[in-house]
Amino acid sequence: MNSQEKKAGLSWRIKDWIAGYVFIAPVTIGLTVFYIWPFMQNFWFSFNDVNKFNVTHFIGLENYKQLLSDPEVFQTFGNTLKYVVVTVPVGLFLSLVTAALLNSNIKGKSLYRTLYFLPSVTMAAAVAMVWKWVFNGQMGILNSIITSLGGPRIGWLIDPKLALYVIMLVGLWMSVGYNMIILLAGMQGISKTYYEAAAIDGAGPITQFFKITVPLLTPTIFFVMITSIIGGFQVFDVVYMMVGKLNPAYEATQTVVMLFYRQAFDYGYKGYAAAISILIFGAIMLVTLIQFVVQKKWVNY
Structure with missing residues (x-):
């Protein structure tokens, strides 16, 4: 050359x-x-005292010390964990079942896919307002049906024992369609030859689902699980819109992101709010790393 x-x-x-x-x-x-x-x-x-004009004053680890001694942080983090623990596995199960049903040969499955996916593309504020009206304790549709059947009115969104579970239900309604589309795409990537061979060996639909679909769908399932956990830790808009600050159930439904919002924008403690956001980031990173370790062991197994 x-x-x-x-x-x-x-x-x-x-x-x-x-x-x-x-x-x-x-x-x-x-x-x-x-x-x-x-x-x-x-x-x-997060290492500074930040005033409303973004003027910083370095204070070291004081925000983190306050974070570890603040009972409100532990309460909101507990509410968030409860939301994640309930909605992630339930949502994954519902999404998986829905995707499996819509992956079969049924009439109008394109219409069903569209209907299930619509809540995922609807604005969270609009969804929250509609469901807030449905669960209204005085004029809500649900309570109107219950009272017409002779039952008592239920304070769905003002009862501290019920409000968080109502929000979980709305969160599931919004997320199942999106996760269903991802899982459905993963299912359609599985070769049909596996199912044909299993059918020849006498395996039924349920056996094929657990022996073929679920194992080959493992990477997609883990992706959906990780994104659902991240979304669960970041839940804010639906809770903020459905439960007001004067609501008796506010403390029982306040998430860690809501606490961050209050500290930063209601109280003006931006440095402390930044420390809370770093806590959220650390929790998400820890859970994600655990998920990756579990995924490798599952795949190797």
């Missing part, structure tokens, strides 16, 4: 290098401006 050929090859490599960075530049800039830099700034704020 002569010198001209070497120069031509080097020129092409430089052009490819430049073209590659040009193509990834929009995404890189977007991630840096809207994700990486705000996270770094938020992490710095």
Whole structure:
């Protein structure tokens, strides 16, 4: 190879290098401006006392010390964990069953898929307002049906023992359709030859589901589980819209993201709120790492 050929090859490599960075530049800039830099700034704020004008005063670990001694943090974190523990497995089960049914040969399955997916693309504020009217203790549709049958009115959203479970129900209604689409896509990627061979061996639909569908769908199931856990830890809008601050059930339904919002925007304690957000980030990262470890052991098994 002569010198001209070497120069031509080097020129092409430089052009490819430049073209590659040009193509990834929009995404890189977007991630840096809207994700990486705000996270770094938020992490710095967690070690500072930040006033309403974003003037910082370094106080070290004081925000984290207050975080570990604040009973409201433990209560809201407990509410969030309860929400995650209930909605994630129940939602995964419902999504898996729904996806399996809509993956079979039934009439109108395209219509059913659309109907199940619609709640996922509806604005959370609109969903919360509709369900708040349904569960209204005085004029709600549900209580009207119960009283017409001779039953008592139930304070669905003002009873501390019931309000969080009502919100869980709304959260499931919103998330099942989205997870169902992801699982359905995973199911359609499984070769039909596995099912044909299993049918020849005499395996029924239930056996095929547990012996073929679930094992081969494991990566998709774990993806849905991780995204559901992350979404559960970040639940805010539905709770905020359905349960007001003057509601007797507010403390029983307040999530850790709601506490972050109150500390940052209602009280103006932005440094303390930043520490709460770092706690949320750490909890999500820990659960995600555990999920990845469990996934590797499951797949190897």
